Structures are given as C-alpha cells and as structure tokens.
Amino acid sequence: MDIQGLYQLFQATFQPDPNLRMQAELKLKQLENTQGILIQSMQIVGAEESEIHVRQAASIYFKNAVRRYWYEPEQDNTDHLKIAEADKDTIKSNILQLLVSAPPLVRTQLITVLGTILSNDFPQKFPGYLNTVQTLLQSQDHKIVFVGLIALKEVLRVYKFKIEEREPLDEIISTFFPAIQQIGAGLISANNVEAAEMLKLIFKCYHYTIQVDLSERQRDTASLIPWGTLLLQMVEKPVPTEGLPTDPEELEKHPWWKAKRWAYQCLNRLYTRYGNPVSLPADSKFKPFAKTFVSNFAPNILTAYLKQVELWIAKQAWISPRVLCLIGNFFEECVKDKHIWSLMKPHSETLITHFIFPQLCFTAADEALWLDDPVEYVHAKIDMLEDFTSPSAAAVNFLTVMARYRQNAFMQTLTLANNVLQKYSEASTDSKNPREKDGALVMIGALSTLILRKKSLAGMMEPLFVNHVFPELKSQYPFLRARACEMINQFSDLDFNDKNNLAIAFAGLMECLRDQELPVKVTAALALRPMIRHEVVCEAMKPHLKFVMHELLAMTSQIDVDTLAEVMDEFVEVFAQDLAPFAVQLCEQLRDTFLRICEDMDKGIDGLDDLDDAALDEASNKTMAAMGVLKTMGTLILSLESTPEVMNQLEMALMPAIQFTLQNAIHDLFDGVFEIIDSFTFSGKTISPNMWSVFELIYKTFKESALDFIEEMLPSLDNYISYGKDVVISNENVQHMIYDIFETVMKSDRLGENDRVSGCKLAESLLLNCRGHVDKYVGPILALVFEHLAPPERIRMTEFRIQAVEVVMNALYYNPSITLRILEENGWTQRFLTVWFTSLDKLSRVHDKKLSIVALCSILSVPVEQQPPALQSGWSQILNGILSNFEGLPEAQAKRKEMEKMYDIGDDEDEEGENDVLHPEADLVEEEWVDDEEDVFDEGHEYIEYLAKQASKNRPADREDDEESLWDELEEELYFESPLDNLDPYILFRDVFTALQQQHPTSYSELTKATTKEQQDFIMHLFQTAEANAIKAAEAAAAAPKA
Structure with a gap:
C-alpha cells in the first residue's frame, strides 16, 4: 500500500461511523505483516503537515507494531513479522529526531518505541546512540535538551533493575551525570x-x-x-x-x-x-x-x-x-539510627500531634469517597497498610516504629489518644468531634500489638472498650461504627474479665453485619473471624451461620476483597458440620460468586496492554478474590468428603466453575481448581462421567497453554489412573492422552527437572495401576527416561534422578521380559544396573524399598538362561539387592511411622499454634524499648544479615562430595498412595523364591550358591515374617464383614 492509502486508513480510524472505523482497523491489522509498513507509519508520524489525530493514530500503530515484533522470537513463528534490519536501522537513525519534532500526544507513544528498541538492542546493536544523546544535551535549545533527557532516561531504564552487567551504566554515569547535574542546577x-x-x-x-x-x-x-x-x-x-490547579x-x-x-x-x-x-x-x-x-x-x-x-x-x-508518604517513610527510617534519632527526638511530640494524628483522622475526602464509591473506600482503607503510596499508611508505620522502639514516643502517643477520647467523652453533643475520635482510635489500634505485650497497659483496655469503643457500635456516624469493629478486630487477643463484654462485642458485630453501609459490614465481618477463638462465641454464632455466610457471599459479590474469602474459608473449616445441611446451596452461591468475578476478569484481558495502574490493581484484586472463593470451595469439599451423596451434588454444582477456569485458561486460578479436582477424584475413590469430561479438558488445556502446571495437575492425573483404571485400561484414547502428557513433559524445552519429576511420577502411576494393559508404551517411556538417565550425570536434581531410576524399576515390575529386552536392545542394561545397584542404600523411603524388592523379584521370575549377559554374570547380586532392601525396610517403615506420628502431633500443634496467634497471651513478654543512645536493629536487619551469610556460604566452591550430593536422601511422601501400599513384600519374596526353587532349580542354584550363613538365616527370618503376615491377613479377611 502507498503512503497516501495508509494515511487515509489512519484518518478513517477517527470516523464517527463505527462501521468505517472497524473496516479501517481491520485493514490495518491485515497490513501488520507487510514489509515497510513501519517505515511508512513513521513517516506519517514525523510529517508536521499531517493532521494531529492522524499522527497520533499512526504513532499508536507504530508503537504497538514495534512492541510486538522488534524482538527476535525464540522459535520460528509464522505470525511474527521479521522487521528487516535495514528498516530497524532507519528507525533507530530517526527516532530521536522524531521525538524532537513530535507534539506531546505523539511523543508519549514514541518514548515507548524508544524504550522497546533500547531494551532489545542497546548497547551491541545501537552503538552510536550515546553520541547522539550527548549532542542533544549540549544543544542551546531547551526543547532539544528535553529530548536528550528523555533519551538518557530511557537508556537508564534498561539498567534500572540490573544487578549484573552494569559496566555500560557506570560509563554513562561518568560521562553524562556531571552534565545533567549542571543542567538541573541551571533550572x-x-x-x-x-x-x-x-x-x-x-x-x-x-x-x-x-x-x-x-x-x-x-x-x-x-x-x-x-x-x-x-x-x-x-x-x-x-x-x-501561577497557573496551578486548585483541585x-x-x-x-x-x-x-x-x-x-x-x-x-x-x-x-x-x-x-x-x-x-x-x-x-x-x-x-x-x-x-x-x-x-x-x-x-x-x-x-x-x-x-x-x-x-x-x-x-x-x-x-x-x-x-x-x-507526605515519602516524608513519613523517611521519618520511619530516622528512628533507627541513634544519631539521627537524637536530632528527631525533640520534634517527636510535634510530629505525633500535628503530622501523624491529622492524617489518621477521618477526613472530608474520606467521607466523599465513602458516599460516592463505598467499594473503592473499602479497597483504599481495609488494606491500607499494603498501599505503599498512602500517606496515612506511611504515618501509621512511622508511628508504630517510633512507639515500638522509643519509649517517650509511645507515651506521647497514648497521652494524645487518651486526651482526645476524654475530650470527646466530656464534650456536649454539639461540640463533639467524631473525626478526631476516629483518629485517636486509629492510633490506639495501630499500637494494639505493643499494648497487649505490656500487661499493665493491657489490663486498662477493657474499661477503654466499655467507655469508648462499644458505644460506637451504635454510633450515628457510620465511620465510627466501622472503627469500633476494627478496634475489636485489632484487640482480638484481649481477654475480657467480664464475659458480658464479650457478648456485647459479639452482639455489636452481628448488628453491624446487618448495617446498610458496606464499609461497616465489611469491618464487622473481618472482626468476627478472630472472635471464634472463644467457645462461647462459636456456640452463639451457630444459629446465625446461614445468615453470616449469606452476608459474606453477598459482600464478596459486591466487592473483590480476598480477606472476606479468608473469613469464609475459616468459618467453613470451623463450622463444617453445622454448615453441612445447606452445603450444596452454599457451594452454588460460592460458584456463582466465583463465576461473576471470573467473567469480570475475562472482560479485562483483551485490553490488558492498555490498563493503567488503577485498572491493574483492580484486576489483581479480582484475581485474589477469585482465589479466595476457590479456596473456600476447596475447604468445604474437604470437610464433607466422607459424605458421598453430598460430594456428588457438590461436584455437579462446581462443574461450571471448573470448566470455565480451564476453558478460559485462567492460570492464576489453576492451583485452586486442580486442588478441587483432586478432592473430587480422591474422596470417592471413583471417577464420575462428569470428571472424565474434565480429564479431557485438562489434557486440552495442558497442550494449549498449561505445560508449566504439570506439578499442580499431577495429583488429579494420578487419581484418574488409580481410581479410574478400568476406563484407562479399556480406552486407548485416554492412554494416549496420559502418555502424551508424559512425553511432552520429558521433551519440552520450557520445562525443567522439577517438572520432569512429575512426568516420571505420572509414568509410574500408569505402569503400576495398569499392569498388563499398556505394553505398547513401555518402550517409549523407557526411551524418554534414558534420554535423561544416560549418562546419569546429566541429571543434577536428586528427586529427578531417583524418579527416573524408579520408572525403569516400575517397568521391570510391570513386565520384566519386555523391559529386559528393551534395555538390552538399546545397550542400557549394564549402565542402568550399575546406577541402580550402586544407589540401593540411597533409595531410603518405604516406597523405594518396596519397589526395589518387587522389581528385583520380577527379574527373578525370568529364568537365568533368558536373562541378558549382564544379569547372568551377576545373578547372585539380585538376591543381595533384595536382602539389602529388606534389611533397610524396617528402619524405613519406622521412620515413616515416626513421621506420621509427628505429623499427627503437628496437626494438633498447628491448631494450637493458630490459637496462639489468636490468643498469644502465654507467649507475650514485656516489650523492651531501645535506649535513645542505641541504634535500632529490627527483624528486617536480622533477616538481611541472615541473607548475607547465606549468600556467603553459597558462593561457588569445589565440592569433593559432588557425586555423593547427587544421591541425597528424599523425605517420605506421607500422602503418596500406590498399589504397592497393599502389597506385602515378605509374602511376595517367599512366593517368588519358592517358585524359583521348584520350577527353575538351575536359576535357584545360581542365585544361592554364594550365600553366607548370615544370609541364609536372614532368608529364613523373611519366610517366618511372611508366614506371620499371611496368617494375620487371613484372620483380617475372615473377620471382615461379608458383602
């Protein structure tokens, strides 16, 4: 297309007729891959005689094309325009001059173009750039100097977060910074x-x-x-x-x-x-x-x-x-150094009273936001401390640090807050200042952790609540009702001596949950969460659970605050049995809320490139809220997994949520969705037709966009094989999909060893659960494993190395004849046996031991004359390997039982620990202030010191035990289940050994000819154990209820 035709297309994008606009935009889209289109666009952008809106449209098109196509794709991509090097050179030669002549609307787009070019080409492919920048900065024309500064800023942006490769930056600083400092001094x-x-x-x-x-x-x-x-x-x-706006x-x-x-x-x-x-x-x-x-x-x-x-x-x-926020941040840092604190200390009371306090009071701007957009008010205020640009958050942080470490500041703060509260209490109705009272309560709430650590102060808090907080639960001012709820939340660790006060607090929160004002309802809901540590509150809440959950769901539908989902999640966990009668209804409401949030998220995806910071924050809030709802649904499922009828209904209810997430590839939500799929497929030990349709969706999603989520998918995939093996065995298409996932994981350049561990576990599940039904995949599975296992030194991650070895062991157990033939045909036998037998003592988990035993026993079932030469020559070593694993098995089982015991205790301890978080009085110690003549070293400093020491330890060094480190032991996977769990290795060995003696005497003779007296005695011990286990199994079977 000639440049005039292109000009007309850009012109048409501003036509009032939407059809003409759409036609022009579609035509421009089609032209994207046309060579020379960027140069023509650039010429239109630079033509001062062009209409401004045409130059703007051309600059946006130019920017988008450069952002998409300037970089070199990692792989051949037919949809990726390869910009000719000559065109790139032309653009680089003209971009700075374009910036000089461009009007502001166009310049904004060109700055993005320049940044994209520099991030890809500087310094190697843009060698003359800095010379041009230097020329611009030396100009006597301020407009040209201005562009020179833009050009310098963009090249510095390339190094903004680079820790390494900063040599070019050091040169830029030396060359340009004295000059731009002089420019600044002149301005x-x-x-x-x-x-x-x-x-x-x-x-x-x-x-x-x-x-x-x-x-x-x-x-x-x-x-x-x-x-x-x-x-x-x-x-x-x-x-x-002059000329300043008033807004x-x-x-x-x-x-x-x-x-x-x-x-x-x-x-x-x-x-x-x-x-x-x-x-x-x-x-x-x-x-x-x-x-x-x-x-x-x-x-x-x-x-x-x-x-x-x-x-x-x-x-x-x-x-x-x-x-104001930056000043607060700086003041906070000044508290720590004793020299700077000595300069600040004389101003501390003034700063607390006149700098911090006014920022914490409810303002006219707060009121306007509350009235105009209560949802935005909640976002701004509920997570205020997470807003790094909020001046009030900075003021709270400054106050907290100062009060924590400097005693005089702590007492000044309490004195001020107490005076304000007393003044409010004594003032006539007309002269009360509720905004100041709000600020005083914010101050006290900010210091709640410090106050509770001082037993003398903590004891004074109950009267304060009775006199100044509880009355505001019914305040005529909505913001004070919300503040009273927040105070109850912040002081949730406080134990009231008068239990009636606990009842007053709970009743007040429940009333505020019914409030018409959204911020009040939200703060009440958040305050209810820590209250349930009190048994009396738990009992009082049970009759209201349906109402509470309904309100939480309604608020979650109205506002995307992930902390509300956390409240729901905890209530579902604590009140699982009480929620069971209306669990399905609750689940449907959760699903609808989740889908509403997801649809809102989906609408914003197409315009993602154009989102500003506020829109990105909103998208992030929605994602976090959706994740919270998913987590609540998962908790509900886990709490009801022992009720199959309810689980079936929950599965039906949640199917749309699962399908929507996978079909739309909402990656941020995959974690939660796969946990839900895992729960459904695991709890009933059967796979429903609905869940098989989900399996096909998982496969499709994996192939299209979710390779990186194999670890999250694995538990569900294992369940499909373990509990749906009848379908897997009978359906070749399902077998192919499972194998294809494994093959993709083992081959993809995008994935690393951690992902390939999951691939190996998937292959293990297939071989263990489908013995005798997937023969055609044994060879391909082994071939893919040996691409990494040969030579074994290629694998650097212990778990991957072990899992790769165990895939081969699983293949031997699956079918020793097929596996040994494949190993021999490919020349892998000797190599594998060497790796396996030299690592037997490193395969330390119960599953490792049992798998080694069954694999070696499987080899014994093949007559010695049919064995590969490598095995024939070391036939007796098979028995040694079996005995070695049996010797280590009791210790492994004992370790596992100890871990299970510890885990059980850990559960209780975790619960106690959670209560301690809610009620840490036993752990509270009197907080010691730092002397004014001392520096403050907080937890952040300790963590930095720790990181520095760790970095020092981890500097590269020669390791003599490098090979040994490849075989570090792995911990037991307590939740791992496999068909081997129900297999008794003692009975298996006895049966295989006896059969070998009776049916293949030659093989038996070769196997046992070198056994020592100790080994013979140990074999007898194994037989005795097998007999005892067989008797126990028979007795258990006889005692089991008849079907």
Whole structure:
C-alpha cells in the first residue's frame, strides 16, 4: 500500500461511523505483516503537515507494531513479522529526531518505541546512540535538551533493575551525570513548567541508577555534594503558584509536584538503601559510605523535611499525598539510627500531634469517597497498610516504629489518644468531634500489638472498650461504627474479665453485619473471624451461620476483597458440620460468586496492554478474590468428603466453575481448581462421567497453554489412573492422552527437572495401576527416561534422578521380559544396573524399598538362561539387592511411622499454634524499648544479615562430595498412595523364591550358591515374617464383614 492509502486508513480510524472505523482497523491489522509498513507509519508520524489525530493514530500503530515484533522470537513463528534490519536501522537513525519534532500526544507513544528498541538492542546493536544523546544535551535549545533527557532516561531504564552487567551504566554515569547535574542546577531557580518537566527527568535519571546499586562514582563526595544540593534545593523550593490547579488530584499531577516527588524519592533511596548503617549487613560494601552519609548528609535531609512539615502544619504550604508518604517513610527510617534519632527526638511530640494524628483522622475526602464509591473506600482503607503510596499508611508505620522502639514516643502517643477520647467523652453533643475520635482510635489500634505485650497497659483496655469503643457500635456516624469493629478486630487477643463484654462485642458485630453501609459490614465481618477463638462465641454464632455466610457471599459479590474469602474459608473449616445441611446451596452461591468475578476478569484481558495502574490493581484484586472463593470451595469439599451423596451434588454444582477456569485458561486460578479436582477424584475413590469430561479438558488445556502446571495437575492425573483404571485400561484414547502428557513433559524445552519429576511420577502411576494393559508404551517411556538417565550425570536434581531410576524399576515390575529386552536392545542394561545397584542404600523411603524388592523379584521370575549377559554374570547380586532392601525396610517403615506420628502431633500443634496467634497471651513478654543512645536493629536487619551469610556460604566452591550430593536422601511422601501400599513384600519374596526353587532349580542354584550363613538365616527370618503376615491377613479377611 502507498503512503497516501495508509494515511487515509489512519484518518478513517477517527470516523464517527463505527462501521468505517472497524473496516479501517481491520485493514490495518491485515497490513501488520507487510514489509515497510513501519517505515511508512513513521513517516506519517514525523510529517508536521499531517493532521494531529492522524499522527497520533499512526504513532499508536507504530508503537504497538514495534512492541510486538522488534524482538527476535525464540522459535520460528509464522505470525511474527521479521522487521528487516535495514528498516530497524532507519528507525533507530530517526527516532530521536522524531521525538524532537513530535507534539506531546505523539511523543508519549514514541518514548515507548524508544524504550522497546533500547531494551532489545542497546548497547551491541545501537552503538552510536550515546553520541547522539550527548549532542542533544549540549544543544542551546531547551526543547532539544528535553529530548536528550528523555533519551538518557530511557537508556537508564534498561539498567534500572540490573544487578549484573552494569559496566555500560557506570560509563554513562561518568560521562553524562556531571552534565545533567549542571543542567538541573541551571533550572532550579526557574518557575516555568518546562523547567519542572526537565528537572523531573533529571531526578528520574538519577533514581534509575540508584535503584539496585550505588556506583563508586556516586558514593564519592565529589558527586554526592552537588547532587545532594540539587535534590535538597528541589525539596525546599516553593512551588510557583501561577497557573496551578486548585483541585488536589490535579495539583499532584502538576510537573512541579512530580519533580518534587522524584527529588524526595532520590533522597529517600540514598538513605534507606545505602546511607543508614543500621539497615545494612555488617559486610556491606556501602558501610563506609553509610557512615559518612549518616553523619554529614542525613541531618541536612532531616532538617529540610522537618521544615516542609512545619510549613504544612502551619498551613503555609500544601504537600501532595505522595510526598507526605515519602516524608513519613523517611521519618520511619530516622528512628533507627541513634544519631539521627537524637536530632528527631525533640520534634517527636510535634510530629505525633500535628503530622501523624491529622492524617489518621477521618477526613472530608474520606467521607466523599465513602458516599460516592463505598467499594473503592473499602479497597483504599481495609488494606491500607499494603498501599505503599498512602500517606496515612506511611504515618501509621512511622508511628508504630517510633512507639515500638522509643519509649517517650509511645507515651506521647497514648497521652494524645487518651486526651482526645476524654475530650470527646466530656464534650456536649454539639461540640463533639467524631473525626478526631476516629483518629485517636486509629492510633490506639495501630499500637494494639505493643499494648497487649505490656500487661499493665493491657489490663486498662477493657474499661477503654466499655467507655469508648462499644458505644460506637451504635454510633450515628457510620465511620465510627466501622472503627469500633476494627478496634475489636485489632484487640482480638484481649481477654475480657467480664464475659458480658464479650457478648456485647459479639452482639455489636452481628448488628453491624446487618448495617446498610458496606464499609461497616465489611469491618464487622473481618472482626468476627478472630472472635471464634472463644467457645462461647462459636456456640452463639451457630444459629446465625446461614445468615453470616449469606452476608459474606453477598459482600464478596459486591466487592473483590480476598480477606472476606479468608473469613469464609475459616468459618467453613470451623463450622463444617453445622454448615453441612445447606452445603450444596452454599457451594452454588460460592460458584456463582466465583463465576461473576471470573467473567469480570475475562472482560479485562483483551485490553490488558492498555490498563493503567488503577485498572491493574483492580484486576489483581479480582484475581485474589477469585482465589479466595476457590479456596473456600476447596475447604468445604474437604470437610464433607466422607459424605458421598453430598460430594456428588457438590461436584455437579462446581462443574461450571471448573470448566470455565480451564476453558478460559485462567492460570492464576489453576492451583485452586486442580486442588478441587483432586478432592473430587480422591474422596470417592471413583471417577464420575462428569470428571472424565474434565480429564479431557485438562489434557486440552495442558497442550494449549498449561505445560508449566504439570506439578499442580499431577495429583488429579494420578487419581484418574488409580481410581479410574478400568476406563484407562479399556480406552486407548485416554492412554494416549496420559502418555502424551508424559512425553511432552520429558521433551519440552520450557520445562525443567522439577517438572520432569512429575512426568516420571505420572509414568509410574500408569505402569503400576495398569499392569498388563499398556505394553505398547513401555518402550517409549523407557526411551524418554534414558534420554535423561544416560549418562546419569546429566541429571543434577536428586528427586529427578531417583524418579527416573524408579520408572525403569516400575517397568521391570510391570513386565520384566519386555523391559529386559528393551534395555538390552538399546545397550542400557549394564549402565542402568550399575546406577541402580550402586544407589540401593540411597533409595531410603518405604516406597523405594518396596519397589526395589518387587522389581528385583520380577527379574527373578525370568529364568537365568533368558536373562541378558549382564544379569547372568551377576545373578547372585539380585538376591543381595533384595536382602539389602529388606534389611533397610524396617528402619524405613519406622521412620515413616515416626513421621506420621509427628505429623499427627503437628496437626494438633498447628491448631494450637493458630490459637496462639489468636490468643498469644502465654507467649507475650514485656516489650523492651531501645535506649535513645542505641541504634535500632529490627527483624528486617536480622533477616538481611541472615541473607548475607547465606549468600556467603553459597558462593561457588569445589565440592569433593559432588557425586555423593547427587544421591541425597528424599523425605517420605506421607500422602503418596500406590498399589504397592497393599502389597506385602515378605509374602511376595517367599512366593517368588519358592517358585524359583521348584520350577527353575538351575536359576535357584545360581542365585544361592554364594550365600553366607548370615544370609541364609536372614532368608529364613523373611519366610517366618511372611508366614506371620499371611496368617494375620487371613484372620483380617475372615473377620471382615461379608458383602
């Protein structure tokens, strides 16, 4: 197509007639794979005489094509346009000039194009790029310098998160950073928007380089002083008032506030990541820098921040919410270092009273959001501490850290909160300030863990609840009703001396669950969860369970909060028997909720590339909510798996949810769905026709998009084979699908050894459960295993090595004659026997031992003269191998029983542990504050130290026991079931040994000719054990009820 025709197509995409628009978009889609189309699009983008909306449409098309096709695909892909190298060179030669001339609407798209090119081609395939950038930055034209800064920022973005291969970055820092710092210094006194945009780019460039590392040059004071000065000048610079919007949301987006935010982010990063000695591991390379920084630079930053806060408190300056958050983050870090804390301590009371407290009070903005969008209010406030950009969350974190480690701050906080509550209590109705009371309760709630650890303070909390919290459960202000519920939740570990107070709390929460206001209902539901640790509350709740679950489901349908699903999940687990009468109805409601969320998720997938951060957060919330509902459904199934009739109804009810998830390949939900399939196929020890239809869907999904989920699929696939073996045996198509999954797992380059472990377990299940019915797959299975097992050194993962060996052992047990023939024909016999026999003592689990015994016994069933030469020459070693496994079997069984016993105890301990989390009074100790003359080393610092030590231990080194490490023992899989579980190896050995003696005396003679007296005695012991076991089995069978 000529360029004029292409221009007209872009023009048509803005036609008011939707049919014309659609035709143009379809035609453009068809042209994507046409050579030269990108160059023509670029020419239209760069043509200043073109209409602006046409240039914009062409730039979007250009951007999308570059993002899709610039990279080289890993495999041949006929749908992937291969952009000619000449076209790539043309684009790279012109992209920066295009940016210079482009209007803002078009420039945004071109910046994305540049970033895509650099991430794929820089530095090797874009060697002249930096020279061009340097030329742009040296221009006297601010517009050209602006593009130079954009170009520098995009190349730095390539290295933003790179820890290795930073040499080109170090060169860029040395070459460009003195220059852009000078540019910034020349702009800092300007008041125009263009200066703000350029300063923002300069600070972003600096921040990109310090994200994961701080170069030696940047650690040098020759660099740090001018950059630090520039950053502090930006912090202290009053924002020019001319042309500023009045709306706070618009004001935050203004270039000057964006520039300020990036200056704050740079200073925060320097201190929190590299400049605070107490936050660094002892052997950190940044320790010398940190000692200098905390002495000479951090005090200046603190002073500048405190000055801005002072202006904000006095209402002489506005501070954007993001910057307030960054200031709170910095103050939190300042609590830890004793030197910086000594500078902050005189301001602590002011900061608590006038900086933190106002941010925790219910604001007019909160009220507007509550009224306009209660769902969004819940998202914003319920998980507030997970919002890293929330100023109130930062204020809470700052307060909590300060109160935890510095005693005077803790007492100042309690004094302030108590004064506010007392003032509210004593004030007349007209003069009460409910918003301040809310802030005081937020403060106390934030310190709940600390308060409960102080027995003297914990004892004072009951009167506080009676006087200041319980009354607000019926407050005229909805936000105070919600806050009262939240307080009950935060202090759920508090034991009331007066049990009537517990009843008041429960009754109040139940009433709030009936509230008309969504945020109140949600906080009430979340507070009910920890209340069920009290037996009296459990009993009181039982009559209301149907109502409670209905409300939880209704809220989950209305709002995607995964914590609500966690409440449902726990209630289902705790009240399983009480929910049984309406379990099917509950399951149907859960299914409908799940499908509603999934359909909402599915609608957003097509436009995923264009989602902004808010939309991505919403999509994430929906995913988490769907996962929570799935988990609840799984818990319900597990709690009712002993009731087959109910399970059948649950299976029917949940079939649409299972089918929707698999058909739409919603990968984030596969984990939960496969657990549900596992439960259904395992609980009844039979596979229904519905579940066989699901099997076909699993296979289709696996082949199309789910190779990476073989580990999650394996339990279900094993159930299909184990409990549906009649179908597997009779249906060749099902056999083929199972084998094809195994073959794909063993061959795919996308999968690793951990996935191939699952493949081997699948093959084992097929061979063990379908003996005599899958002969044609024995050879192909062995061939795929030996691709990895020969040579055995190719396998580095212990479990894969063992599972691969055991597939061959399973094949021997399945049919020794076929297997030995295949091994011999392919020259694998000697190699395999060597690997197997040298590793017998490493196959330490009960299943390993029993499998070795049955495989070796299977070999014994083949007469010696029909054995391969390698076996004939070492025939007596077969008996040695059997005896060796029997010698280790009792120990393995004892270990397994001990583990089962430990697991049983572990269950009880886990339950107790969960109660301890809810009721940890026994473990509470008096919290010790850190002396003001000491540094604070919190858990985060301890974890960093631990990671540093681990990294030191794991540095590459020569290992003398490398071969030995390949055979590390594996732990018992307590939930693993197989046909061997019901097989008595003693009886099997006795029968095989006796048959060999009677039917193949020559083979028997060869086998036993070298046995020692000890071995003969041990064989007699095995026979005696077999006899005893046979008698027990007969008695058990006789005592069993007749069908």
